[in-house]
Amino acid sequence: MSDTQSSDDALPEGATETERLDKQYVFGTWSYQSEVSPTEVTGGSGVRFTTADGSEYIDFSGQLMCSNLGHSADTVADAMAEQAREGAYFAPGFTTEPRAKLGEKLAEVTPGNLSRTFFSTSGTEAVEAAIKIARMYTGKQKIISRYRSYHGATAGSISVTGDPRRLMSEPGVPGSIKAPDPYAYGSTLEPMESLEYIDEMLMLEGDTVAAVLVEPVVGSNGILAPPKEYLPRLKEIAHDHGALLICDEVMSGFGRTGEWFGCDVFDVTPDIMSMAKGLSGAYAPLGATIVTDEIATHFEDEMFCHGHTYAGHPVACAAGLAAVTSYQDQDLISHANRVGEYLGERLEELAAKHPSVGETRGVGLFRGVELTKDPDERVPFGHRSDKISMGSTVVDEVSAAAWEEGVYVGNMINTLIIAPPLPITEDDVDEAVAALDVALEVSDAAMD
Numbered sequence: 021m022s023d024t025q026s027s028d029d030a031l032p033e034g035a036t037e038t039e040r041l042d043k044q045y046v047f048g049t050w051s052y053q054s055e056v057s058p059t060e061v062t063g064g065s066g067v068r069f070t071t072a073d074g075s076e077y078i079d080f081s082g083q084l085m086c087s088n089l090g091h092s093a094d095t096v097a098d099a100m101a102e103q104a105r106e107g108a109y110f111a112p113g114f115t116t117e118p119r120a121k122l123g124e125k126l127a128e129v130t131p132g133n134l135s136r137t138f139f140s141t142s143g144t145e146a147v148e149a150a151i152k153i154a155r156m157y158t159g160k161q162k163i164i165s166r167y168r169s170y171h172g173a174t175a176g177s178i179s180v181t182g183d184p185r186r187l188m189s190e191p192g193v194p195g196s197i198k199a200p201d202p203y204a205y206g207s208t209l210e211p212m213e214s215l216e217y218i219d220e221m222l223m224l225e226g227d228t229v230a231a232v233l234v235e236p237v238v239g240s241n242g243i244l245a246p247p248k249e250y251l252p253r254l255k256e257i258a259h260d261h262g263a264l265l266i267c268d269e270v271m272s273g274f275g276r277t278g279e280w281f282g283c284d285v286f287d288v289t290p291d292i293m294s295m296a297k298g299l300s301g302a303y304a305p306l307g308a309t310i311v312t313d314e315i316a317t318h319f320e321d322e323m324f325c326h327g328h329t330y331a332g333h334p335v336a337c338a339a340g341l342a343a344v345t346s347y348q349d350q351d352l353i354s355h356a357n358r359v360g361e362y363l364g365e366r367l368e369e370l371a372a373k374h375p376s377v378g379e380t381r382g383v384g385l386f387r388g389v390e391l392t393k394d395p396d397e398r399v400p401f402g403h404r405s406d407k408i409s410m411g412s413t414v415v416d417e418v419s420a421a422a423w424e425e426g427v428y429v430g431n432m433i434n435t436l437i438i439a440p441p442l443p444i445t446e447d448d449v450d451e452a453v454a455a456l457d458v459a460l461e462v463s464d465a466a467m468d
């Protein structure tokens with residue numbers, strides 16, 4: 021028995037045994053442990069999930085923007101169970117049917133000549149692999165990424181992350197350089213100006229940059245969708261300077277934007293793409309890094325110097341194969357596109373009604389609601405430093421109020437992050453928007 025100090029203060033009255041044990045023995049992520057108070061979830065079905073006290077919630081953020089298929093889909097559960105019984109694990113030097121078929125499937129659903137995949141177990145690892153591949157392929161070391169970005173938690177991926185979670189890991193891995201973002205609402209630069217800035221950075225760095233790494237539509241840093249011409253021009257700029265374009269599709273992939281991938285919104289094929297989250301619909305920890313034919317060919321006679329014990333884990337790949345097949349069989353990408361349009365319209369109505377909504381933005385089922393205490397001056401309630409400080413912010417209070425109304429919606433700094441499971445219906449959207457309508461009274465009341 022340990023004598024870990026753990027305050028019970030944060031636990032609600034009537035906390036379950038699981039909640040009590042978890043608080044005592046398990047680290048909460050990205051948080052001050054005294055503030056952590058996890059709610060026990062007992063199950064989910066479709067776009068809803070249930071907590072231990074029997075309450076049901078609409079999952080308006082798809083948990084961590086990853087439950088793209090909805091909860092408890094039999095197709096994926098059955099595929100995983102079958103694979104676990106037939107052979108849960110074989111070393112990466114062997115192959116299995118789900119791994120090979122998922123590789124083939126990813127070559128089919130990703131754009132252009134992206135064709136060969138390295139499998140891992142998370143978005144973080146998918147990005148780490150992308151960075152290493154870019155360095156091995158180009159022989160150069162530097163990576164340009166952007167300030168409003170999240171690319172993962174381990175040394176390399178947190179170094180290329182721009183958001184404040186990076187700060188405690190600094191100085192980080194050398195050669196990680198940050199650029200401005202296409203953030204029309206809150207940046208001093210217009211999106212296309214920020215692109216010219218990157219052009220100049222690449223010129224000034226000389227021929228030393230391996231890749232420019234971006235989320236095609238920025239996720240947790242506020243759902244930032246650039247103008248249509250941004251990503252094609254970024255690819256052009258990167259290539260002009262001998263750098264690759266890496267698209268981090270960990271959050272924006274698999275139907276989230278109403279297209280298969282965020283880069284499809286802009287008709288761009290990157291040189292390298294990282295994926296996770298929706299890849300398995302969050303049924304298994306699974307990441308993937310896919311590269312173009314040219315890059316794949318390079319490694320025929322150069323060592324692919326990377327791997328993990330669980331690279332291509334059969335059960336995780338079985339989950340991925342079943343999830344991607346389900347997106348296809350259930351026509352969920354075009355469904356997300358259609359319902360995403362509707363969601364966008366409903367959020368616009370909220371913006372028109374609530375003065376504390378500065379802007380709603382996004383594409384498909386990937387939407388952000390940014391709050392402001394002064395719409396004329398666009399003064400934010402929350403700041404980047406709040407992400408790494410104690411206590412709750414106005415946007416946290418809005419999320420808490422939505423929870424009281426039966427809707428789970430996550431947030432980051434100053435923006436509600438809306439990314440429900442793709443099978444969500446218009447009726448579900450109406451129900452969730454009605455809850456947000458009530459919750460936004462909290463931010464309205466907090467305005468100056």
Ligand SMILES: Cc1ncc(COP(=O)(O)O)c(C=O)c1O
Nearest residue numbers: 142143144170171172268270271
């Ligand atoms: C764009 C992006 N890249 C990478 C990651 C890291 O993925 P994971 O948390 O699965 O390691 C995330 C996680 O949210 C993400 O949104």
